[in-house]
Amino acid sequence: AQSVAQPEDQVNVAEGNPLTVKCTYSVSGNPYLFWYVQYPNRGLQFLLKYITGDNLVKGSYGFEAEFNKSQTSFHLKKPSALVSDSALYFCAVREVSNYQLIWGAGTKLIIKP
Amino acid sequence: ETGVTQTPRHLVMGMTNKKSLKCEQHLGHNAMYWYKQSAKKPLELMFVYSLEERVENNSVPSRFSPECPNSSHLFLHLHTLQPEDSALYLCASSQESGGSSYNEQFFGPGTRLTVL
Numbered sequence: 001a002q003s004v005a006q007p008e009d010q011v012n013v014a015e016g017n018p019l020t021v022k023c024t025y026s027v028s029g030n031p032y033l034f035w036y037v038q039y040p041n042r043g044l045q046f047l048l049k050y051i052t053g054d055n056l057v058k059g060s061y062g063f064e065a066e067f068n069k070s071q072t073s074f075h076l077k078k079p080s081a082l083v084s085d086s087a088l089y090f091c092a093v094r095e096v097s098n099y100q101l102i103w104g105a106g107t108k109l110i111i112k113p
Numbered sequence: 114e115t116g117v118t119q120t121p122r123h124l125v126m127g128m129t130n131k132k133s134l135k136c137e138q139h140l141g142h143n144a145m146y147w148y149k150q151s152a153k154k155p156l157e158l159m160f161v162y163s164l165e166e167r168v169e170n171n172s173v174p175s176r177f178s179p180e181c182p183n184s185s186h187l188f189l190h191l192h193t194l195q196p197e198d199s200a201l202y203l204c205a206s207s208q209e210s211g212g213s214s215y216n217e218q219f220f221g222p223g224t225r226l227t228v229l
Contacts, residue, residue, distance in 0.1 A: 009153065032215045043117070043203055043220035044156075051215050090156070094215075100168075101218065103155040 002027045004093050006104035013081045013111050021076040021107045023091030031093045033074040034101065035065055038088040047089075050074060061085070081111045115139055117221035119204050125227045128194060134224050136187040136204030144209040145187040146218065147179060150201040162187065163209050194228045201225050 003026045013019045025031060032051055036044040048059025055067045065076045076089060091104040117138045126132050138145060144163035148156045161168040162181040169179075176198075178190040187204055205218040 004155070034217060036220075041222070043119075043222045044205075044218075046217040046219070049215065049217055100158060100161065101156075105153055105155045 002093065002095065002102045004091055004102050004104040006089075006091055006107045008107050009105075010108045010110065013109070015083055015111050015113050016080055019078050019081045019085070019109065019111070021089050021091075021109060023074045023076065023104060025072055025074065025091070025093040025102075027093055027095050027102075029095050031095065033065075033067060034092040034094075035059065035063070035074075035076050036090045036092065037061075038090065038106075040087075044090060047076070083111045083113055085109060086111045117204055117206055117219050119202075119221035119224050121224060122222065123225045123227075125229065126191070126194065127229050128196075130194075131190070131192040133191065134189040134202055134204075134226075136189075136221055138185055138187075138204075138206035138219070138221075140206055140208075140219060142206040142208045142219070143184050144207045145181060145184070146205040146207075147187065147189050148203040148205065150203055150223070156203070159189075191226075194226075196228050199226055199228045 005024045034049045035047040037047050038044045047063050048057050050057045050067045058064045063078050067074050088106045088108050090106045092101040094101050120135045146161050147159040159173045160179040176193050180188040201223045203223045204221040207218040208216050
């Protein structure tokens, strides 16, 4: 069965430090992988996606994610965190032949000044 | 209006009420979705209308009833809800072109539903 795991409920990072939000997945075929961000009282906003090609994907607001097929991971990263990055982050996966997304439970990212 | 809009933004209803949530997308997409978001849980896909085909999650109770009159509008009709149905209900849309499509979904701001 398809599944997505975000092992950390919350990640705390000091402003200016690098951040990583972890995501691992399980699908039977080749995956399409997505990261979304949700700010308070808002819907989800698309950050980036991996479809094929270069394992390092760059997205909005300076975020990037690295696809690792052997570890079935798609961790979200940013070299220097901003207080405004504080939000809820969701990882999602879909199989090539299925348009439905499978979602992780979300990771709350807190950036402290 | 741009993107995906949802009304109302907040709704409080009793267990015997009937209400409807509305979603409208201005992106020209051909697929629309209803999700339920509860704290610290994965988003739960409730219903999908894609390429004029309706797909539903069989675990969704019958007190939730979707309606999609055209590709731009989506409704979620609510009746005799339970307190555990209190959650944020999100609408999303995407452009689908068959099984190999990989386009992202665009979300509305959600309706915060409280069932008393």
